[in-house]
Amino acid sequence: MPETLQLSWKVAMRHWAVYQKNFFSNILPTITDPIFYMVVFGFWLGNHVSQIQGMQYARYLAPGMVLTTCLYTAFFEASYGFYIRMEFQGVYHAMTTTPVGAREILIGEFIWVALKGGVMATITAIILTITGVSTPTYILLIPLLGGLVGLSCGAIGLVSAGYVRNIDQFQTVYALVISPMFFVSGIFFPVEQLPKWIQAICMISPLYHGVRIGQAILWAKDLGPTLLVHGSALLFITAVLSAWAWKKIYPKLYQ
Numbered sequence: 001m002p003e004t005l006q007l008s009w010k011v012a013m014r015h016w017a018v019y020q021k022n023f024f025s026n027i028l029p030t031i032t033d034p035i036f037y038m039v040v041f042g043f044w045l046g047n048h049v050s051q052i053q054g055m056q057y058a059r060y061l062a063p064g065m066v067l068t069t070c071l072y073t074a075f076f077e078a079s080y081g082f083y084i085r086m087e088f089q090g091v092y093h094a095m096t097t098t099p100v101g102a103r104e105i106l107i108g109e110f111i112w113v114a115l116k117g118g119v120m121a122t123i124t125a126i127i128l129t130i131t132g133v134s135t136p137t138y139i140l141l142i143p144l145l146g147g148l149v150g151l152s153c154g155a156i157g158l159v160s161a162g163y164v165r166n167i168d169q170f171q172t173v174y175a176l177v178i179s180p181m182f183f184v185s186g187i188f189f190p191v192e193q194l195p196k197w198i199q200a201i202c203m204i205s206p207l208y209h210g211v212r213i214g215q216a217i218l219w220a221k222d223l224g225p226t227l228l229v230h231g232s233a234l235l236f237i238t239a240v241l242s243a244w245a246w247k248k249i250y251p252k253l254y255q
């Protein structure tokens with residue numbers, strides 16, 4: 001196991017070495033998108049919206065905007081990124097000619113998306129703290145939450161990579177899974193305002209549970225019960241998605 005973890009870490013660091021070659025171009029969309037959402041919806045639209053749950057709309061949006069970076073960062077990295085490395089670049093085929101095997105590759109992918117999710121969420125939280133809608137305490141707690149949400153959303157990307165027959169089919173996954181997850185996970189309004197059947201679907205969304213935990217941390221409201229209920233749900237969903245991704249991707253790495 002120590003050797004496996006060491007080799008898996010090297011897989012993740014290989015991705016980091018490639019990522020940092022175009023670091024500014026890679027990180028810019030991930031950071032700017034939540035900022036633009038905050039400006040347009042939180043500040044401009046927020047001036048025309050009455051308080052929601054006793055707080056300004058910008059402060060209501062902040063936790064969701066931070067975790068949105070995990071959703072998109074992890075999903076696109078583990079779907080398009082993984083597929084390109086596997087089908088077009090032959091990166092994983094080359095790796096399997098070394099002591100690195102399919103197990104180390106998959107664990108390395110999980111480490112990579114968790115790291116990206118945690119780091120991107122932290123950067124976004126720092127920016128929102130500077131604007132006054134977040135707090136320094138939130139910055140300290142967000143890396144772990146961001147990493148966990150990144151891991152679960154990355155697992156969704158890996159699962160989709162195991163099913164698609166060509167790269168264009170990821171658009172279907174984005175349209176039917178990722179986009180709805182973004183809009184109905186309690187980021188823009190409480191899910192309690194939605195029909196009961198949609199609320200039931202939200203229960204299987206890792207982003208929804210992550211947003212609820214993020215809101216409890218930032219707002220310092222019902223933190224204990226929220227961590228117990230939504231933390232347990234997030235861990236369970238992450239485990240299920242990770243196992244599903246492992247089952248679909250592991251055989252493909254030897255094809």
